Amino acid sequence: MNSQGSLSVSDESIARLLCDDSHVDEAIRLIMKKYGEQLYWHIRRMVVAHDDAEDCLQETMINVYKYRSTYSNEYPLSSWLYKIATNESLKLLKSRSGFTMSVDDLGDSLKDSVREEASPDADETLILLQEAIALLPAKQKMVFNLRYYDDKSYEEIHQIVGDSVNTLKTNYHYAVQKIKDYILEHQL
Amino acid sequence: MKDFDLESLSREMPYKMPEHFLDDMTERVVSQIGKQRKQHKERRIFALFAGAASVAAVALLFLHPFGNGLNIPDYDSISQCASVDEVLQTMSADDLGVYSMMSNYYGN
Numbered sequence: 568m569n570s571q572g573s574l575s576v577s578d579e580s581i582a583r584l585l586c587d588d589s590h591v592d593e594a595i596r597l598i599m600k601k602y603g604e605q606l607y608w609h610i611r612r613m614v615v616a617h618d619d620a621e622d623c624l625q626e627t628m629i630n631v632y633k634y635r636s637t638y639s640n641e642y643p644l645s646s647w648l649y650k651i652a653t654n655e656s657l658k659l660l661k662s663r664s665g666f667t668m669s670v671d672d673l674g675d676s677l678k679d680s681v682r683e684e685a686s687p688d689a690d691e692t693l694i695l696l697q698e699a700i701a702l703l704p705a706k707q708k709m710v711f712n713l714r715y716y717d718d719k720s721y722e723e724i725h726q727i728v729g730d731s732v733n734t735l736k737t738n739y740h741y742a743v744q745k746i747k748d749y750i751l752e753h754q755l
Numbered sequence: 756m757k758d759f760d761l762e763s764l765s766r767e768m769p770y771k772m773p774e775h776f777l778d779d780m781t782e783r784v785v786s787q788i789g790k791q792r793k794q795h796k797e798r799r800i801f802a803l804f805a806g807a808a809s810v811a812a813v814a815l816l817f818l819h820p821f822g823n824g825l826n827i828p829d830y831d832s833i834s835q836c837a838s839v840d841e842v843l844q845t846m847s848a849d850d851l852g853v854y855s856m857m858s859n860y861y862g863n
Contacts, residue, residue: 588792591788591792592785592788592789595781595785595788596781599780599781600781603780603781604777607772607776611770611772617770621780625784625787628780629787632784632788632791633791684769684770685769686770686771689770690765690767692764693768715766743761746761747759747761751759
């Protein structure tokens with residue numbers, strides 16, 4: 568099946584294939600074709616380094632297979648996938664922060680990775696934006712990325728992150744403010 | 756006060772995704788899942804055999820040597836015998852061993 572064909576396959580069909588043992592491989596291929604890129608960038612924006620994003624995406628897909636029976640079609644398949652990807656990203660960041668630090672304390676090291684990982688021809692403002700995002704607390708970072716880059720509604724973000732819509736709106740508002748301040752402060 | 760319009764920025768990322776990365780990842784995941792399914796199947800077969808072996812072991816315990824497998828004549832055949840000596844003559848050497856052990860235990 569070509570890439571265009573995969574994109575037109577409905578989430579319901581993919582979910583049905585996923586729960587059918589003889590079609591799991593097909594379901595995984597379809598998910599990767601339809602959502603692989605979105606999931607990769609969602610993870611990458613959280614963990615910054617490509618190698619980490621690679622590990623997280625692989626674990627995400629293995630978990631999709633392992634916990635496929637827990638998927639309920641009352642939520643969109645994409646929300647379920649994003650939730651697993653988000654958890655995997657947080658798990659990796661937690662493993663980096665160790666027992667004494669929280670994930671939010673990783674801001675500076677993630678910010679340093681942004682410049683190391685950036686392409687040589689990358690726009691300076693886009694690098695500054697990623698640095699600002701890297702410095703945000705994990706919750707604000709998740710909400711900002713899902714809204715700003717993935718264009719998710721607050722309802723969808725609620726399905727992924729779990730907080731109330733009002734809390735999410737507050738998180739987004741603070742994130743935007745901090746990002747603007749950072750860019751204004753560091754822009755030449 | 757200066758402001759910055761975030762909405763005017765491109766949504767592009769300053770990083771690059773390596774070429775063919777998603778295709779390679781798909782194949783790796785499918786292969787990994789295939790291995791996990793195989794292991795799961797093997798574990799189920801092993802559990803099935805282990806369960807069957809346990810049932811067989813329990814059945815053997817009941818059937819031999821404490822159950823019918825023990826060659827001790829039943830009550831009717833004993834009552835028809837003239838004496839305990841005659842019963843003892845019908846028992847095998849192994850059964851006699853068990854009989855003498857039980858006799859000692861019960862103080863007969």
